[in-house]
Amino acid sequence: NAGVTQTPKFQVLKTGQSMTLQCAQDMNHEYMSWYRQDPGMGLRLIHYSVGAGITDQGEVPNGYNVSRSTTEDFPLRLLLAAPSQTSVYFCASSYEQGGEQYFGPGTRLTVT
Amino acid sequence: ILNVEQSPQSLHVQEGDSTNFTCSFPSSNFYALHWYRWETAKSPEALFVMTLNGDEKKKGRISATLNTKEGYSYLYIKGSQPEDSATYLCAFTSGTYKYIFGTGTRLKVLA
Numbered sequence: 001n002a003g004v005t006q007t008p009k010f011q012v013l014k015t016g017q018s019m020t021l022q023c024a025q026d027m028n029h030e031y032m033s034w035y036r037q038d039p040g041m042g043l044r045l046i047h048y049s050v051g052a053g054i055t056d057q058g059e060v061p062n063g064y065n066v067s068r069s070t071t072e073d074f075p076l077r078l079l080l081a082a083p084s085q086t087s088v089y090f091c092a093s094s095y096e097q098g099g100e101q102y103f104g105p106g107t108r109l110t111v112t
Numbered sequence: 113i114l115n116v117e118q119s120p121q122s123l124h125v126q127e128g129d130s131t132n133f134t135c136s137f138p139s140s141n142f143y144a145l146h147w148y149r150w151e152t153a154k155s156p157e158a159l160f161v162m163t164l165n166g167d168e169k170k171k172g173r174i175s176a177t178l179n180t181k182e183g184y185s186y187l188y189i190k191g192s193q194p195e196d197s198a199t200y201l202c203a204f205t206s207g208t209y210k211y212i213f214g215t216g217t218r219l220k221v222l223a
Contacts, residue, residue, distance in 0.1 A: 042213035
């Protein structure tokens with residue numbers, strides 16, 4: 001099993017550009033989530049999904065869109081990148097509600 | 113707003129010392145408390161998932177206790193080794209699909 005994979009590992013964007021961060025898992029987990037990690041702050045939940053076709057907002061959803069067309073994939077879209085979105089983004093999945101989460105390797109995004 | 117707090121923020125210990133840190137979380141609507149270990153340049157890895165008041169978990173030299181009535185959990189490391197150097201995160205969930213993370217305790221074990 002590859003576990004949770006994320007691409008790209010690094011990305012630099014200009015303000016106003018858009019892009020999609022990819023996340024995939026091969027463990028047949030229903031629950032997937034996106035977090036951002038900023039210095040001095042804990043991991044903050046952006047969006048999550050409890051299964052294909054079902055998504056919901058987390059703590060900091062503004063500026064991001066998600067969709068879940070398959071169990072395996074959960075892409076995160078930045079619509080109009082802003083410097084405030086410079087962060088490290090982690091995707092995670094878990095088998096059950098409240099269960100152990102498996103994290104991807106992260107994507108380091110810089111918006112200039 | 114639910115808040116999860118961890119203390120201390122960071123600490124340095126000598127190799128062989130035992131140490132512990134605290135995670136405080138809301139005592140109402142408790143479902144589970146997670147501990148993760150996060151090494152630099154890697155991603156968080158789960159250590160323990162704790163669900164019952166009074167629960168104690170152990171993995172090698174690392175153990176954790178849980179008090180859901182007062183809203184805290186302790187993580188203990190016995191005989192710290194340099195390879196234990198990492199950030200230790202806790203996360204609270206109330207049974208929704210949302211996990212609230214603390215900011216972590218950064219541990220440095222000096223050889």
